Amino acid sequence: MIEQCLQYGDVQIPYQVLFVPGRQCKVAIHVHPNGRVQVDAPPQTSLVEVKQAVSKRSRWLFNHIERIREQRIWVLPREYVSGESHFYLGRRYVLKVRKSKRQQPGVKLRQGLLQVTTDNNNRDSVKTLLWDWYKDHARNQFDRRLEALWQETNWVQEKPTWKLRTMKKQWGSCSPKGILSLNPHLVKAPSQCIDYVLLHELCHLKFHNHSRHFYRLLKTQMPEWEAVKGRLDGMAELLLNS
Numbered sequence: 001m002i003e004q005c006l007q008y009g010d011v012q013i014p015y016q017v018l019f020v021p022g023r024q025c026k027v028a029i030h031v032h033p034n035g036r037v038q039v040d041a042p043p044q045t046s047l048v049e050v051k052q053a054v055s056k057r058s059r060w061l062f063n064h065i066e067r068i069r070e071q072r073i074w075v076l077p078r079e080y081v082s083g084e085s086h087f088y089l090g091r092r093y094v095l096k097v098r099k100s101k102r103q104q105p106g107v108k109l110r111q112g113l114l115q116v117t118t119d120n121n122n123r124d125s126v127k128t129l130l131w132d133w134y135k136d137h138a139r140n141q142f143d144r145r146l147e148a149l150w151q152e153t154n155w156v157q158e159k160p161t162w163k164l165r166t167m168k169k170q171w172g173s174c175s176p177k178g179i180l181s182l183n184p185h186l187v188k189a190p191s192q193c194i195d196y197v198l199l200h201e202l203c204h205l206k207f208h209n210h211s212r213h214f215y216r217l218l219k220t221q222m223p224e225w226e227a228v229k230g231r232l233d234g235m236a237e238l239l240l241n242s
Helices: 047-056 058-072 123-150 184-188 191-204 212-221 225-239
Strands: 002-008 011-019 028-031 037-041 085-088 091-099 106-110 113-118 162-164 172-174 180-182
Touching: 002 047, 002 058, 011 047, 011 058, 011 225, 028 058, 028 225, 037 047, 037 225, 047 058, 085 123, 085 184, 085 225, 106 123, 113 123, 123 162, 123 180, 123 184, 123 191, 172 191, 180 191, 184 191, 184 225, 191 212, 191 225, 212 225
Parallel strands: 011 037, 091 113, 162 180
Antiparallel strands: 002 011, 028 037, 085 091, 106 113, 172 180
């Protein structure tokens, strides 16, 4: 990862350059929801070419970052009312709260909406229903992906024990006994980000540290892990906002 800076008028725009193994297409510029700029480039790309690509999109980059700054002013604790945006598997859904005395309380994804049916409009009731839905889907998604991923390793002999654990600053962890803990909020992230966290923790079953051996193993499983981690870090503020 290389730190660079673009000068646009009187404004300096920092950005991180990642040379992604296996990437064949041109330089890609990402502005994450927190305003951080990430540039993914094929390994053979020179830093001069990267700077030229970023410079060509400087106006777009500046405008995009300004819009994000304006939006982040209004990133407040959620009220759990109709019209709010909520995430699931990397996609943004609009929350719709329906009050019904006849229908069973619950949550459904329907036509781009995250629809919560409740017998009252109480904020805590809606929050509880939605959080239970997220945890149920997290269990299913994490278990399905873990089932596939652990079998692609050559150091994990059987599917590891795992549990959900809400954490403020971590997406996952691995105990000394090899039990994985996964943050339910992670189910709001794109599938590739979920795979990254699972592979990260599976690698800890062999190296319970962050040594060069650990990162070498992680890179063999996911060569582009740094780019994926950057994407997840850039979404963290929105995904963990509750």
